[in-house]
Amino acid sequence: MKRPWPLAVVCALAPLPVVAQQFQQVGAGLTGPVVWTEGVEAFDANGDGKPDVLFANGVGFSTPGGALAPTLLINQTTTGTITFADETATRLPAGFVQQAKGLVVADVDNDGDLDVAFANAFGSQPSLLINNGTGFFTNETAARFPALTLNSFGGGFGDVDDDGDIDLVFADAGPSAFGAPGGMARLFLNNGAGFFTNASAQLNAANKVGSQNAQLLDVDNDFDLDVIVDGKSANQQLYLNNGAGTFALQAAAVLPAGTSNTYATDFSDLDNDDDLDAVYISLSGFNEGTAQNNLVPSATLTFTGSTATIGGLNGHDDNDVVFLDADDDGIQDAIVGSLGNGQEKLYRNNGTFGSASFAFDTNGFSALVDSTLDLAAADFDADGRYDVVTGQGESGNFTNRVYRNTGPADTHAPRIGRVQPTPPRVPLSAILAGGFARKAWIQDSTYKRGQTFVRARADVTAVKDGVPQSFSAPMRSVGGGLHRAAIQPAPSPTGRVGMDVTWSVHATDPAGNASDSDPETFRICGAEGYGQGSVNSTGGPATIAGVGDPGLAANNFAVTMAGLPPNRPGVLLVGTTRVDRSSPFKSRLLLIGGSVQQVASTVADATGHATIPLDFTQPPLAGAAPGETVYLQFRYEDVTLPGATNALEVVYCD
Numbered sequence: 001m002k003r004p005w006p007l008a009v010v011c012a013l014a015p016l017p018v019v020a021q022q023f024q025q026v027g028a029g030l031t032g033p034v035v036w037t038e039g040v041e042a043f044d045a046n047g048d049g050k051p052d053v054l055f056a057n058g059v060g061f062s063t064p065g066g067a068l069a070p071t072l073l074i075n076q077t078t079t080g081t082i083t084f085a086d087e088t089a090t091r092l093p094a095g096f097v098q099q100a101k102g103l104v105v106a107d108v109d110n111d112g113d114l115d116v117a118f119a120n121a122f123g124s125q126p127s128l129l130i131n132n133g134t135g136f137f138t139n140e141t142a143a144r145f146p147a148l149t150l151n152s153f154g155g156g157f158g159d160v161d162d163d164g165d166i167d168l169v170f171a172d173a174g175p176s177a178f179g180a181p182g183g184m185a186r187l188f189l190n191n192g193a194g195f196f197t198n199a200s201a202q203l204n205a206a207n208k209v210g211s212q213n214a215q216l217l218d219v220d221n222d223f224d225l226d227v228i229v230d231g232k233s234a235n236q237q238l239y240l241n242n243g244a245g246t247f248a249l250q251a252a253a254v255l256p257a258g259t260s261n262t263y264a265t266d267f268s269d270l271d272n273d274d275d276l277d278a279v280y281i282s283l284s285g286f287n288e289g290t291a292q293n294n295l296v297p298s299a300t301l302t303f304t305g306s307t308a309t310i311g312g313l314n315g316h317d318d319n320d321v322v323f324l325d326a327d328d329d330g331i332q333d334a335i336v337g338s339l340g341n342g343q344e345k346l347y348r349n350n351g352t353f354g355s356a357s358f359a360f361d362t363n364g365f366s367a368l369v370d371s372t373l374d375l376a377a378a379d380f381d382a383d384g385r386y387d388v389v390t391g392q393g394e395s396g397n398f399t400n401r402v403y404r405n406t407g408p409a410d411t412h413a414p415r416i417g418r419v420q421p422t423p424p425r426v427p428l429s430a431i432l433a434g435g436f437a438r439k440a441w442i443q444d445s446t447y448k449r450g451q452t453f454v455r456a457r458a459d460v461t462a463v464k465d466g467v468p469q470s471f472s473a474p475m476r477s478v479g480g481g482l483h484r485a486a487i488q489p490a491p492s493p494t495g496r497v498g499m500d501v502t503w504s505v506h507a508t509d510p511a512g513n514a515s516d517s518d519p520e521t522f523r524i525c526g527a528e529g530y531g532q533g534s535v536n537s538t539g540g541p542a543t544i545a546g547v548g549d550p551g552l553a554a555n556n557f558a559v560t561m562a563g564l565p566p567n568r569p570g571v572l573l574v575g576t577t578r579v580d581r582s583s584p585f586k587s588r589l590l591l592i593g594g595s596v597q598q599v600a601s602t603v604a605d606a607t608g609h610a611t612i613p614l615d616f617t618q619p620p621l622a623g624a625a626p627g628e629t630v631y632l633q634f635r636y637e638d639v640t641l642p643g644a645t646n647a648l649e650v651v652y653c654d
């Protein structure tokens with residue numbers, strides 16, 4: 001039956017429901033001074049588990065207009081609305097002012113809290129504030145950082161040389177903020193305790209006109225951190241790392257070129273294929289665009305740039321971007337801080353990089369005209385939703401703001417996208433030298449230039465001769481979404497050589513979502529002594545030790561003996577069974593059993609020492625498979641009865 005016409009009219013004219021903005025401004029603005037802000041980061045400054053906010057302040061667009069103190073806001077939120085207290089005066093050094101353009105938050109001195117490095121412009125010294133662990137900072141620039149002046153608008157952090165500490169890179173625009181000849185980015189290496197040396201020669205940088213930002217990230221999926229320097233000139237710079245902290249500038253065509261309006265780029269995995277894509281602030285004119293990484297699945301590092309992927313509102317003078325999953329669909333969306341638009345911009349990402357795949361949401365942010373220069377995301381009120389804080393400068397009244405996220409809570413666990421491949425055998429020498437280092441690349445619901453709120457650990461089980469041990473090793477954030485652990489099992493009653501180690505990554509986010517990687521397994525190879533040698537005519541027990549890692553190549557391993565009777569002959573024996581018996585007296589008893597063969601003979605020198613190089617490609621050592629175990633012992637002639645050294649358990653490495 002057809003409905004009466006008037007009823008249809010009434011339905012058509014019924015008022016539509018009012019859709020509230022997802023990100024709603026809290027109050028009329030943040031507490032603190034109303035000054036020109038250039039940069040902002042959200043992090044837990046005082047160790048209470050709540051993200052705080054630090055603003056980098058300084059007057060001047062292209063020329064200096066006045067140094068300012070940073071603003072540190074401590075999170076006071078308990079329930080309800082988000083609140084902060086301005087504790088700059090008590091927590092930051094008195095008289096600490098600078099021409100700040102950006103800031104880097106990282107644990108540079110490896111003490112478990114977050115320190116701050118400032119990128120300062122117009123011929124200024126970069127500065128370094130060290131956290132005491134409870135959110136009180138001291139200016140230790142002079143003691144920890146080389147004396148130099150830069151025109152720096154931004155910097156990045158990360159472990160570029162795989163030594164477990166945080167290094168720094170700063171952009172430098174050169175003598176002119178936006179004009180020729182430009183400047184070269186600088187690299188500073190950490191000694192592990194937060195003291196830096198200028199290692200810019202390793203970066204092999206070229207001049208970049210209008211240089212704005214420097215980022216450390218793994219753009220080619222080889223588990224080391226590369227460097228991207230962007231800015232307001234065509235041809236953004238990509239420097240690939242050789243794994244040891246030496247870089248090579250790549251061809252300009254690898255990245256989309258950008259223009260003199262390119263204010264920033266930021267990288268994250270925007271299509272969930274485990275490589276890093278980008279959003280460009282002003283890829284062409286004032287139009288935002290994207291750069292899709294083609295590394296997966298093509299195995300070739302190229303990017304496809306496009307402005308067609310940005311659907312809806314575009315073409316304004318915008319300044320920065322942060323990624324967060326605003327609709328909890330498991331794909332990061334883009335939030336753009338806008339100077340020229342009537343509100344900040346939320347672009348919802350469908351993960352395809354198709355036409356209009358980043359769709360502007362008119363209901364994203366409270367309508368508000370201000371001049372946003374930077375923004376950051378964090379869950380300030382612990383409700384499982386990432387909120388957004390913005391910093392204003394250049395024009396308007398410079399009121400910084402926080403927007404509470406009223407959308408869906410984060411229900412997606414961190415995505416452990418890549419785990420550094422584990423070889424089947426790891427030398428004992430690596431375990432003893434601080435642990436076997438492995439990395440994992442982890443992406444969560446929010447990300448900004450290396451900053452993430454993910455916590456990760458390596459869960460480890462190790463077994464030797466039937467004796468198990470289990471422990472966890474922290475995986476430190478080392479920049480670019482990479483987390484690094486040093487796996488170092490304790491010795492079992494029979495040592496470490498031959499130990500089978502299984503490990504996996506466990507990652508959690510602030511909302512309590514957790515994930516685990518598939519397990520990886522390796523065997524510890526090398527040479528390790530056991531037992532006690534015979535007492536001989538010299539008065540002490542004779543010993544044997546390995547030199548190098550035993551592998552399946554010629555002349556890469558040797559055994560050395562000490563405490564032998566001088567000038568007496570002896571033979572090196574190999575066995576296939578371990579016998580844990582020893583005697584402090586002269587003895588014919590060998591510490592190895594099973595099938596025993598002679599490997600080589602030699603004569604001790606006048607000091608009771610002898611060395612025998614071993615070739616594992618020759619009989620009787622040849623034919624053993626990698627990971628297989630043999631036992632070595634040196635038997636010698638004394639003036640009366642024969643004697644023997646202690647024994648070596650040897651597991652072949654590759």
